[in-house]
Amino acid sequence: MQNRQTDFKTKLWTLIKDLLISGYTFYQTVPTPSGSNVGIDVLDPLNVFPDKNPNSPYIKDSYRVVVRKWxxxxxxxxxxxxxxxxxxxxxxxxxxxxxxxWSARYARIMHTSGCQSLGIIGDHEAVVEPGRPSDKHKAGNPNYE
Amino acid sequence: MFEVEWLEVDDDYVMQLYQTVRIGHDIYVLRGRKEDVSRSADNPSYCSLTVNGVYFDNRNDEPFSLVLACANL
Structure with a gap:
């Protein structure tokens, strides 16, 4: 049950954490690529929209659900x-x-000196510098562009 | 992209699972009725969604976070 592909321990830990923090926890049973076994995908509570069945606390008893994936x-x-x-x-x-x-890459929100990219994508990415809280022009947090 | 699944009851009173995928704004993968649905021997006319989980709601039908409730302890 616990191997590199199945990884039940990590999935169970994620499910418990979701339940305690958000009050929701979701997973999906899916056939494995070979079609010979069943796998479990843990779903992010922010990306699952169930039509709740008021008579049951379980999602599987709902009548429809939308799962958003990125x-x-x-x-x-x-x-x-x-x-x-x-x-x-x-x-x-x-x-x-x-x-x-392209893969998601870090870029700074505030970079007053313009693009100083050293990367292979040139102007499309910016240099990520650690910065200090006192550096006003570097105060922006890194975010996904 | 969005994966949608829902349950419907056919004319022979057997519950069936349907699935559809929307990619972006205008690309659809219409899977239709899912054939390999897991059913119990006790009630073979019933099936459920592939998505499962549980929610803890309060009486106002709002999600209850145990971590948030214990934050001030």
Whole structure:
């Protein structure tokens, strides 16, 4: 039960933590890629929208649920490509190229001296410097661009 | 992207699970009725969502955070 792929301990820990902090905990049973076993995906409570059944505290007794997922273009094509039409795959590849091709990267909110990128993407990324609280021009927290 | 699943009862009174995926704004993967749904031998006409979990609500139907309730202790 506890191996690198299944990792029940970490998933259970995440589920308990979600329940204690937010009052909600969600998981989804999914078939493994080989189709020979069952896996468990822990879902973020912020991204699950169940239609609650007032007679049960369990989500499985609800009648519908929406799960929002954040995936890159490659992940979407890898997971749903076989079920998508060729037009949709082309649409995804053509129109989503610039938005999701790169991994998320750190950039500063406030950087008064302009871009000083040393990275391979050039102007699209900024240098992340630790900064001190007294450095007013570096007071912004790093965020995902 | 959004994965949606819901339960419907067919004309033969058997509950079925349906799934649909929306990617972005205008790409849909219409999976329809899910064939390999887990059912119990005791009540084979009933099935449930693949998403499960539990919620602790208070009497006002609001989520109850035990950590937040203990924050001032």
């Amino acid at each position: 995936m890159t273009k490659s992940q979407i094509i890898n997971k749903y490509g076989r079920e998508m039409s060729k037009e949709d795959v082309k649409n995804l590849k053509d129109n989503w190229k610039d938005a999701l091709d």
